[in-house]
Each structure stands twice: as C-alpha cells, then as structure tokens.
Amino acid sequence: MISLNALWRNLSNKLFSIKNKIINLWDKDEKSLSFFNKIILYFLFIFEFFYKIFFQGFIFWNKNFGKPLKTNFKVISIGNISCGGTGKSVLARYLIENIKAKGAILLRGYKSQNEKTGKSFLVSDGNNIFCKSDFCGDEAFMLASSLKIPVVIGKNRSKSVDLLNNLGCNYLVLDDAYQNFALKKDYEILLLDARNPFGNNHCLPAGPLREKDINRADIIIFTHADEIDDKKRLELKRGIKKQNIFFGKHALSFFMNSEMKRFLIDDFESKRFVAFAGIGSFSGFCRSLEKTKINLVKSIEFEDHHQYSIQEVIKILEISDSLDAFGVITTLKDWVKICNFFSELDPKLLKKIYFLDISFDFLNKEEEILFFNLIKI
CATH class of the missing domain: 3.40.50.300 (P-loop containing nucleotide triphosphate hydrolases)
Structure with missing residues (x-):
C-alpha cells in the first residue's frame, strides 16, 4: 500500500515538473514556440490579466487604507x-x-x-x-x-x-x-x-x-x-x-564540510562533484560552482524550500559514488536542513558533503x- 507521504511526494514532483515547464516558456521567444506551447502561453496571459487586477487592488488598498505599525526600531x-x-x-x-x-x-x-x-x-x-x-x-x-x-x-x-x-x-x-x-x-x-x-x-x-x-x-x-x-x-x-x-x-567565500572545516575556493579545482539544492535560482548556484573550477559531473534540482528526507540524502550520496565523484555540494540554506540527518549517516559518507558559502559585496x-x-x- 502506498503511504500518504509517498503520494504527496509524487504529487509534489509532478507539480514541480509543471512549474519548470512554465518557467521554460518564460525564457523562450514567443515566435519560436510550438502551436501547443503558444496556446498554453495565451491561457497564461489571460490568468495574468486577472492577477494584475487583483494585485493592483491589493496595492491600492494598502496605500490608501492600510495603517502600517510604527515601531520603536x-x-x-x-x-x-x-x-x-x-x-x-x-x-x-x-x-x-x-x-x-x-x-x-x-x-x-x-x-x-x-x-x-x-x-x-x-x-x-x-x-x-x-x-x-x-x-x-x-x-x-x-x-x-x-x-x-x-x-x-x-x-x-x-x-x-x-x-x-x-x-x-x-x-x-x-x-x-x-x-x-x-x-x-x-x-x-x-x-x-x-x-x-x-x-x-x-x-x-x-x-x-x-x-x-x-x-x-x-x-x-x-x-x-x-x-x-x-x-x-x-x-x-x-x-x-x-x-x-x-x-x-555574490562573492564566493569558502567551502565547508560536515566537520565544519573551511576550504579555500581553489582547493577543489578539477575535483568531481555532484551538486544539489532547492533554492529560487538553481541555475545561478550552478554558475557560481562553475566559477570555482570544480568539475560538476551532475546537478540535481529540488523545489525551492524543499524539505529533504534521509532517503533523498542517501540517494544523492549513492549517485555521487556511482559517478566516482569526490563529494556532493549544496548551499548553506539546504545544508541547515540536511544536517539533522548527519548523526544517522555513515561517517565515510558524511565526509563527502560540502556547502559553498556565498556573500554579498x-x-x-x-x-x-x-x-x-x-x-x-
């Protein structure tokens, strides 16, 4: 019998796939789209019209009738x-x-x-x-x-x-x-x-x-x-x-592993890595990794704010092993979610997990x- 969690994950994956297909339409020239994709885009234009009406009403109400709280800060x-x-x-x-x-x-x-x-x-x-x-x-x-x-x-x-x-x-x-x-x-x-x-x-x-x-x-x-x-x-x-x-x-600061040891950006040049993350701009994260000159052999994208299971973390590590990668690498935002599983992972696998710290300047x-x-x- 399929569990509710499994059904929910399957549904989430399908919705994530649909979302990515829509985002891909945003990036393409309308003239280059197939007839079917043009129909989808025109439907999206209709929904956009109603969205803009709703949003403009929201802004008008807050500008004219909203009462923002004045704080001591x-x-x-x-x-x-x-x-x-x-x-x-x-x-x-x-x-x-x-x-x-x-x-x-x-x-x-x-x-x-x-x-x-x-x-x-x-x-x-x-x-x-x-x-x-x-x-x-x-x-x-x-x-x-x-x-x-x-x-x-x-x-x-x-x-x-x-x-x-x-x-x-x-x-x-x-x-x-x-x-x-x-x-x-x-x-x-x-x-x-x-x-x-x-x-x-x-x-x-x-x-x-x-x-x-x-x-x-x-x-x-x-x-x-x-x-x-x-x-x-x-x-x-x-x-x-x-x-x-x-x-x-966005400046590349350092790499850090599960033992909280820092590594310089150049330390892993040409090393094979599998990247994964569930963030708003996954392509941006991959571009940042390319700047570090690591050898990115595979990238795995999850939905923004994705809540990982230990099975998913283990699966990512298994993919890394199958590709003979030096390790897996993610963002700090994803790191804080998977570190809850560190005590349950094999210490040898744990040493293969890194995150890339990025700072603003x-x-x-x-x-x-x-x-x-x-x-x-």
Whole structure:
C-alpha cells in the first residue's frame, strides 16, 4: 500500500515538473514556440490579466487604507518584484554583519510548519535557537545559525515585532517585504537581477514578475552586476529614473564540510562533484560552482524550500559514488536542513558533503560608502 507521504511526494514532483515547464516558456521567444506551447502561453496571459487586477487592488488598498505599525526600531525592508532568488537573504546577512548597531531579522517562515499555525515565533534570541529548521523554515534557521541574532518568523509582522521587545535591538531587517505593508519602513531596498531584471516583462503566471512598480523603492541594488559589462550597467542606470542605484555581486567565500572545516575556493579545482539544492535560482548556484573550477559531473534540482528526507540524502550520496565523484555540494540554506540527518549517516559518507558559502559585496568601495551613508541607524 502506498503511504500518504509517498503520494504527496509524487504529487509534489509532478507539480514541480509543471512549474519548470512554465518557467521554460518564460525564457523562450514567443515566435519560436510550438502551436501547443503558444496556446498554453495565451491561457497564461489571460490568468495574468486577472492577477494584475487583483494585485493592483491589493496595492491600492494598502496605500490608501492600510495603517502600517510604527515601531520603536529602524526598519529596513529587503524585497524584489520577481519570483526566484535575487539574493535577499545574502544581503540581509551582509547588513547584519556590517551595521554596528544590534539588529534582528523578521521573516514569514515560508513553507515551514509554523506557517500553518499563522502565529509568530521567536526562532532565536541571539544566544539560543528554539526550534529545528523544518519548524521555522530554511532561511530563518540559516540566518539564526550563522548570525547569532534575534530572528522571528510569522505571517503577521506587526505581531512578530512584539517578540523583539527587551532584546536590545536597534533596527529590524524585513526579509522579502517589498509587498508587505504591515510595518512603517525607514528604508525600502529593492533587489533586481542585473542579468535580466524584468524577465519577459510579464507578471505571474505568464512571467516571473510579481509586479512592475519600482517607485516605492528608496534604494535599488542590481545583484550579479559583475556578470554584465560597464555598458550594460550604464544602460540599466539610465533606464531607471531613481537616484539611489547600486551594483552588487555574490562573492564566493569558502567551502565547508560536515566537520565544519573551511576550504579555500581553489582547493577543489578539477575535483568531481555532484551538486544539489532547492533554492529560487538553481541555475545561478550552478554558475557560481562553475566559477570555482570544480568539475560538476551532475546537478540535481529540488523545489525551492524543499524539505529533504534521509532517503533523498542517501540517494544523492549513492549517485555521487556511482559517478566516482569526490563529494556532493549544496548551499548553506539546504545544508541547515540536511544536517539533522548527519548523526544517522555513515561517517565515510558524511565526509563527502560540502556547502559553498556565498556573500554579498558591492562592486566597488565607493558604492559601499555611499550606501552606508544613506542607511543611518
């Protein structure tokens, strides 16, 4: 008899496959599509029309009738206008590590067990972590583990902020909050992927955009800007009529294994690896790995925020062995979820698991100085 878990995983895999097929349509020239794919795309355009009406109503209501809560903290919001990874969590880490005052992070806790309750929860007070990754979500657990700061999850951010009283925080970072109006914000930071800021220029489900309005942003940061040339950066800056525009990159920091030993980026040059991850931009992760000059023999993509089973981890390690790979490599966000299984794995297999740490940085020191002159805490 097939278990409910197995049925759910089969359904999730089919939905993930459908989602990827739709995303592939976004990336293609409409003229090159087959007749069948064009029909699918035209149906998506119809749904997009209704989505935009609903979303514009949502924005209008919040702008004109919403009452954002004024807190005792400085509030920095980080968000985007597209689906997929633009590096919000990476920038959140950067802000916490570089602003001298004590900060905290508020997240929704997407696809976590706590999200189903609708309640707010203190993941960490800065000294102790009060749950596992499956309860609070991968991003919240990752940030709490790596930064040692207060982290709160919850759909209602005006209630979440109450859990930070008496923890000595001076400012809050709201992760993925460009479309959230619960708190009065001091700084609204919008991230755009410099390689393709607006995708095919269509909103969901016909394209990657949640919305097209960038005017609410106080600061715009183009991420992955090191992957385009100076001419393209100048075109992006001229095309957006905003004053505070910056360019950043995702720097490769180090590799780390299950024994928490760090390795330099060049240490594994030409070594054979199998990569796996469940993140918003899996292709971006693979491109980062290619920069390390490892020999990527296979890549395994899971749905964003995927909750792994021990059987899946073992299967990935078996695939690695079958390909005579040196090891398997993933992201920090995925690492915090699979480390729960480390005590159950063969020590020989455990030594083959690594993660690549990625950090945010501005393209040059001048932009960094200008940015922190704007962000006054």
